[in-house]
Amino acid sequence: MGIPKKPAVLPQGDPIEAIAQEIVKADKGGRAYASHFRRLARIKDFASRAELVAWLAGLSDKDIDSLAKQLQKVEGRPRPHFTAAMKLARSLAQREAEEASMPAEFPEALRWAMSRAGMGVDKLAREVGLSGSTIRGWLKGRNRPTSKERIERIEEALGLSPGALTSRVRRWEVKDTGVYKEGATGRLAEIGSTFLRLAAQARYGKPVADLSPEERAALRGELLALWGRRSERQIRTKIAKETPFSLPFDRWPDGVKEGWKKYEMWAGSEQGSQKAVEASLKMGSIPRRRVRQATLSMRRGEVEKFLGYLVQERGFSLEDLSLDLLGDYDLVWGYLNWRWKRFEGSGVAQVTRSDEKFLDAILHLIRKGFIKGDLERFRELRRVVGHHKVENPGYHNVEPLLEEENPLDWVRRGIAFMLEDLASRVGDLLDPSLEGKSRHEKGEVAALYRDALIWWAMSIHPLRARHWYGARIDWEGLDRLDQRGNLYRDPEGRYHLLYRPEEFKNQHSAVFRHQRDRPLLFPLDEDLPPFEMAVGGVHYRLNSLMDTYLRVVHPLLAQVQGDRNILFPGLYSPKALHKMFKRRSPYVLALPGVPRGLRPFGPHSMRHIVATTAVKRTKSLEHAANLLLDSIQMVQHHYARFLPEDRYRASLVALHGRSK
Incomplete structure (x- = not known):
């Protein structure tokens, strides 16, 4: 039986075709040699590229001559250049086999390649047109390369296969971007540098240093336009800070302090507490419902501003101050007019929701008898x-x-980009490689792993910021529902975020009326699309990442931060969580085609994104309310504008179904 003939045109992904493409790139006559090398498919089969490379690397000249004779027998005529093509393929395979022992990290890999080629720093610098100090900085790990083109020149000079070194640069450095030259400092400049690095990779597939002048100008123009946008709230805040007038609580006269503390104790004491009983007996009345601490803090802030206005603008002494001044209609009217005049000619609204909240606080104090005032006049105002x-x-x-x-789709794409960036530094996300990294690099990688996990989980469960920065782990009770922490592992090994009703600011609302003391579980593993994400062709599940985070990443973070009972070490406050979100926002901002005008955003914006997507996709306010664990009234106030115009018809279809 003769040897079966096979076509010379091979499908994409075939092991022989893959080597043929490398031959094309490796030699000036590569196309001709590649064509002859493809004839190998007529006499040999290979299951994988690795099998082919190992076989080629072990061939002798005698073996190649034997293959040439075998091919001549199959085709009926000699192929003079087949032998040369096979020897070229063998040299490439031997080089690849040798490079398999190259260290994984760039500094060590560069040192290995220089030693193999017998080339020192100065000679290599002359060969590729770089300074010796630049190469020494790479070898010592003090800095990272900025240009992929430069590393490709080094690969060629050291006789390496394409990608041998560039694939080991986990992250391209961004320098001389012009960010600081535009007057940006601190976090703004950090976000700008991150945006340029990620946008260059996502949109052009190369480091910032390799961008053309036009490409760099386009990205920097977008960045400067992003910084130049200011909301009405930001403009108002800037104007307000120019003339600070608040009188801090610790500067209040003792009598005013005591009066306010009595109000806070009466209005804010926990239901069922001794303080609540004592405060109600002293005041002779029972609060209709407990006022949240956040609301009390907001009201105190409004009173601080009013008292500060009286001292700085009206000439009151500290001894003249009292809470009863809040009930003086003329003083309050003068204060509001003074506030409004500050914004004349600024292009922003003068009367806003904050004025309404200030008057709400006064009305509450009058109605409950804490201050005296004309209730009807204040109601009309x-x-x-x-x-x-x-x-x-x-x-x-x-x-x-x-x-x-679909706003949420952009966030999910940004999370995938974040995970791809992470994978480029640690390899497999379920078995992250941290060997050879400095302490600083390990900290950076661990923080990115933590942040990507939070973003992913929050894009599914839009809980409030406090549920993330305040989350704890009860290691001993991890497998129990009656634990003290906020992470639960069920018998099947699936993780759930766990929160009790009292951990929600609206715990006394109708939303939690039937929950009683049972904890609420938010799963990290469900048979639904959001719980799985493809990263570089590999599919990862959120639950698996949480498991790896607890085993590998969390101990690193806890070691640095010093508290292993915190679920997300390093994020201990609203400010820290907000800063993290702003820092990671460029993973969304840098995506190709992202809507213009998008700015770095905080954790609360994630709730808006999820709720808006829910309203648009389900045409229902109730679904958004369920996801936010909030009332229909609140959701209607904020998100009704996103309901589709045909929502009446959509409700008819949902109720009655479509005709068959």
Whole structure:
């Protein structure tokens, strides 16, 4: 039986075709040699590229001559250049086999390649047109390469296969971007550098240093435009900070302090506590419902501003101050007018929701008997201010995203980009390689792993910021529902975020009325698309990443931060969580085609993105309310504008179904 003939044109992905493509790149006459090398498919089969490379590397000249005779027998005529093509393929395979022992990290790999080629720093620098100090900095790990083209020149000079070194550069450095030259400092400059690095990779597939002048100018122009946008709230805040007037609580006269503390104890004491009983007996009344601590803090802040105005603008002494001044209609009216005049000619609204909240606080104090005042006049003022106030026009930083058909899809793409960046540094996300990394690099990688995990989980479960920065682990009770922590592992090994009703700011609302003391579980593993994500062709599940995080990453973070009972070490406060979100936002901002005008955003914006997507996709406010664990009224106030125009018809279809 003769040897079966095979076509010379091979499918993409065939092991022989893969080597043929490398021959094309490796030699000036590569196309001709590659054509002859493809004839190997007529006499040999290979299951994988690795099998072919190992076989080629072990061939002798005698073996190659024997293959040439075998091919001549099959084709009926000699192929003079087949032998040369096979020897070229053998040299490439031997080089690849040798490079398999190259260290994984770039500094060690570069040192290995220089030693193998017998080339020192100065000679290599002359060969590729770089300074010796630059190469020494890479070898010592002090800095990272900025240009892929430069490393490709080094690969050629050291006789390496394409990608041998570039594939080991986990992250390209960004230098001389012009970010600092534009006057940006601190976190803004850090975000700018991150944006340029990620945008260059996502949109052009190369480091910033390799961009053309036009490409660099386009990205920097986009960055400067992003910094130049200011919301009405930001403009108002800037104007307000120019003339600070608040009187801090610790500077209040003792009598005013005591009066306010009594109010806070009466209004804010926990239901069922001794303090609540004592405060109600002293005041002779029972609060209708407990006022949240956040609301009390906001009201105290408004009173601090009012008292500060009296001292700085009206000439009151500290001894003249009292809470009863809040009930003086003329003083309050003068204060509001003074506030409004500060914004004349600024292009922003003068009367806003904050004025309404200030009057709400006064009305509450009058109704409960803490201060004296003309209730009817203040009610009328509140009604008029409420009518003329201007609502904040949208959610400034993410408003362009909310106008998209599926805002959450952009966030998920950004998370995938974040995970791809992480995988480029550690390899397999379920078995991250941290060997050879400095302490600083390990800290960077661990923080990125933690942050990507939070972003992914929050894109599914849009909980409030406090549920993330305040989350704890009860290691001993991890497998029990009656634990003290916020992470639960069920009998099947699936993780759930766990929170009790009292850990929600609206715990006394109708949303939690039937929950009683049972904890709420938020799964990290469900048979639904959001719980799985493809990263570089590998599919990862959120639950698996959480397991790896607890085993490998969390101990590193806890070692640095010093508290292993915190679920996300390093994120201990609202400010820290907000800073993290702003720092990671460029993974979304850098995506190709992302809506223009999007700015770095905080964790609360994630709730807006999820809720808006829910309203648009389900055409239902109730689904958004369920996801946010909030009332229909709140959701209607914020998100009704995103309901489709045909929502009436959509409800008819949902109720009655479509015709068959």
